[in-house]
Amino acid sequence: MQHLYIHIPFCHRRCSYCDFNTYANMDGRIEAYVQALCAELAMLREFGAPAQPPPILVDPRTALGSTIFFGGGTPSMLTLDQMERVLAAANSIVPLAGAEITIEANPGAVLGADSPALDYFRGLRTLGVNRLSMGVQSLHDPTLRVLGRIHTAAEARQCFETARQAGFDNINLDFMFGLPGQTLIQWEATLDDIATWGTEHFSLYSLILEERTPLYAQVMGGRVSVPNDDATAAMYEAAIERLGAAGYVQYEISNWARNSAQRQTPIAPHACQHNLAYWFNANYVAAGAGAHGHVYPQRYHNILGVDEYINVVRSGRRPIAEVSELTHADLCAETMFMGLRLNAGVSFAHFHARCGAAMDEIYGQTLAELGEQGLLECGEDGVRLTAHGRMLGNQVFMRFV
DSSP states (O other), X not given: OOEEEEEEOEESSOOTTOOSSOEESOXXXXXXXXXXXXXXHHHHHHHTSOSSOOOOOOOTTOOOOOEEEEEESOGGGSOHHHHHHHHHHHTTTSOSTTOEEEEEEOGGGSOSTTSOHHHHHHHHHHHTOOEXXXXXXXXXXXXXXXXXXSSOHHHHHHHHHHHHHTTOOOEEEEEEEXXXXXXXXXXHHHHHXXXXXXXXXEEEEEOOXXXXXXXXXHHHXXXXXXXXXXXXXXXXXXXXXXHHHTTEEEEEXXXXXXXXXXXXXXXXXXXXXXXXXXXXXXXXXXXXXTOEXXXXXXXXXXXXXXXXXXXXXXXXXXXXEEEEEOOHHHHHHHHHHHHTTBTTOEEHHHHHHHHSSOHHHHHHHHHHHHHHTTSEEEOSSEEEEOHHHHHTHHHHHHTTO
């Protein structure tokens, strides 16, 4: 297996917009969770080699490397010793040597007195971690407080510089737009500022109000206001324009990579290999509470609760909550709507290799209709969203479901 996702569900404090499987004030359960996680990874050794080989992933524009991705939650809450044990267990599924190993890190979770950032980041590099994904979200301190973040803008910049000092030369920064009280002028100032940091990668996401979150209740109750759809669209267009002018290539709807001579890939310099695996609808296994895995023709997700997860693994069973059987139609649809997130789109060669049929045999009429509507364009090697189509991506994707 080439791709592994590991979920660390712990946080110092749950953000007001977050609907992920995360838990605050459970620090005392981290060690037991790490032990269970290592045990689950040992079980996944067997699962990592399915009886029937999956369809071969082929695309002439890219050659995906192996990847390990620690998401959360806040993976940087693990101590270096705990991280070392998890990585050692993961090595039997995806060899650490040569892999892109990403850890999500929140600035507020690595700046405390008990875990000086420089020592922690240097320790991660020693363990083989070669990519950081830092959740900054905003450079406006009042907005960070509304979001429930535990860092300031100054601390975020300090954390980034410290990671550089520790030797990280591949860093992603997460930001959000369409935030409470945010204006276009404020967002443009943020873009101009972060474009000077020199990071390798940006992930920029429009705020989605999830019903079960405190922020949703605040907005619905009129206590907080967010920009309307037109204002949010203008912010997205500003990101495309300003990051492009600063030398960043938008290679996916929400992702930009620095255009440099280092680490060139056919899709984009510094593109996240792990996320490319998702967008190319590749197979991947996953471990941890609430983690989702995909090995065609099945998709699975794990038990959500931390204690239940620990107890099930201790009993010697895999902690799977549900397994979904995927049909060939599912495979085709997901290959299309995941791949169309990429600016390069879906190549005919990739679709045929993954799905065993020509794209126009299955979606000829749909492709023609989307082309007539100006949402999709067809080239010699494949199809891709137009600029207008990227603004209406979800509507396009639904046509393949």
